[in-house]
Amino acid sequence: MKVLMKKIIAAGGLVTNKKGELLMIFRRGKWDLPKGKLDEGETIAECALREVGEETGVWQLQLGPLLGITYHEYFDTYIQQDVIKESHWYLMQTTGDETLVPQTEEDIEQIMWADDNQINECLHNTYKNITEIISLYKSK
Template sequence: MSGSAGRTGASKPGRRRRRQRGRRLNTVDETSAGGLVMDADRQNAALIGRLDRHGKLLWSLPKGHIEDGETVEQTAMREVREETGISARVLQPLGTIDYWFVAERRRVHKTVHHFLLEATGGELSDEDIEVTEVAWVPVTELETTLAYSDERRLVRKAKELFDREQRAAEGAPE
């Protein structure tokens, strides 16, 4: 009798069988808004830091869920104020990011509407329970500070908008 005789359904050595659990995750859609909030001189941006599940601080743009009756612009301003302590006004849309993740036995498709915002008042505060730290970060450091590539892409777009505005103000052709 060979070493594998008598074993029915045995897998080949070195392979693991994938278990089918018979449970499917419910898929839900979530929509949020937030953005890149700049100081009046457009030299610094307010970022939030959150700890990931490994205890690493990840810096990102403030954002959060849309409440009933709110527009995406109103949500962006409210979330910036709640998460950073900074009051801001929306200047223009920057773009939309969507991504998937699993949480609480649900598969979540998240869409986040981002805006370029300008600070109008307030002081940095990390009182929001979801935020570990907040900071004004120089625009020149955003690409190396932000944890997520999609947010870094939005920052590049904002820099292009600033450059265009600057050229227009100086009377240079675009």
């Protein structure tokens, strides 16, 4: 018998700056991209913009197209059950030079603008779904 897992919808961004660098965060021992859970009443695109702003302090964002959707399973300690997270990833650009502010309540320890070499280095210590979406980003 197959048990259906609870699905969590999330959204985030692959944010680039004027130099073409990619915004990356370091959380819980891994390099990641800013994303988070959809709040009631908001669109997925609104969620992506809000989560990038909350997690990084970058609010001056231009929303681009949806790049792709990734899926991963994990144990949600808040609801005490296995879930599948469906993350919607948007291309975004920032127009400003805002100070990067890690959202420490979300265990974000570090944020950086990564060039191609740094992105490749980060991919050695990240999650499979992040590698997948960054590969898709790099192929565009």
